[in-house]
Amino acid sequence: MGVSTCPRCGAEYEYGHDGDDSFTSVSVTYHDDDRDDFAASICQDCGDELLADLTTEVEA
Structure with a gap:
């Protein structure tokens, strides 16, 4: 396991x-x-927010 910021x-x-x-x-x-x-990796909370924003924009 590693740790990233x-x-x-x-x-x-x-x-x-x-x-x-x-x-x-x-x-x-x-x-x-x-x-x-x-490619980029981010924490799960930011990932959830980013994907929710992206999904909302794509559906609009």
Whole structure:
């Protein structure tokens, strides 16, 4: 297990490879664009908020 700091809120969260870790990983892929794809991990609480905001915007 490792510990990382959420870049969004500054909280620390644990991560590892056992599948029971509470954090959110988001990948972004730009299609037909010269920008570089990227991935970021944030704590579960920020992940829930971010995904709720994104889902609301997509449904609107």
